[in-house]
Amino acid sequence: MGDRGALEPALYCYHCEFCLSGHHNVCANIRFLSNPNHPGFFRELVNLPSPTFFPSRQLSFAEAALSEPLAIAVHSLRLTSIRLGETVAVIGAGPSGF
Numbered sequence: 001m002g003d004r005g006a007l008e009p010a011l012y013c014y015h016c017e018f019c020l021s022g023h024h025n026v027c028a029n030i031r032f033l034s035n036p037n038h039p040g041f042f043r044e045l046v047n048l049p050s051p052t053f054f055p056s057r058q059l060s061f062a063e064a065a066l067s068e069p070l071a072i073a074v075h076s077l078r079l080t081s082i083r084l085g086e087t088v089a090v091i092g093a094g095p096s097g098f
């Protein structure tokens with residue numbers, strides 16, 4: 001306790017075929033915090049499995065908070081053929097454009 005870092009808001013089962021093959025991001029039983037029936041991070045304490053914590057003393061709290069949405073954006077861009085300087089539309093209600 002007391003380490004600075006980033007948290008992944010998804011909870012994985014670590015037992016399905018995807019988790020066991022190292023692709024936990026597509027876990028068959030994935031649950032996301034801050035969704036109905038799962039409380040989010042707007043509380044004083046959160047208890048999560050240790051694999052969801054990525055320690056980093058170099059990140060500020062703001063940078064750590066933005067690292068997961070940034071990772072989604074970078075991963076999404078890598079799946080496209082969009083090039084620097086091109087115009088795109090991001091459609092969606094959430095901060096990541098879902």
Ligand SMILES: [Zn+2]
Nearest residue numbers: 013016019027
């Ligand atoms: Zn799983």
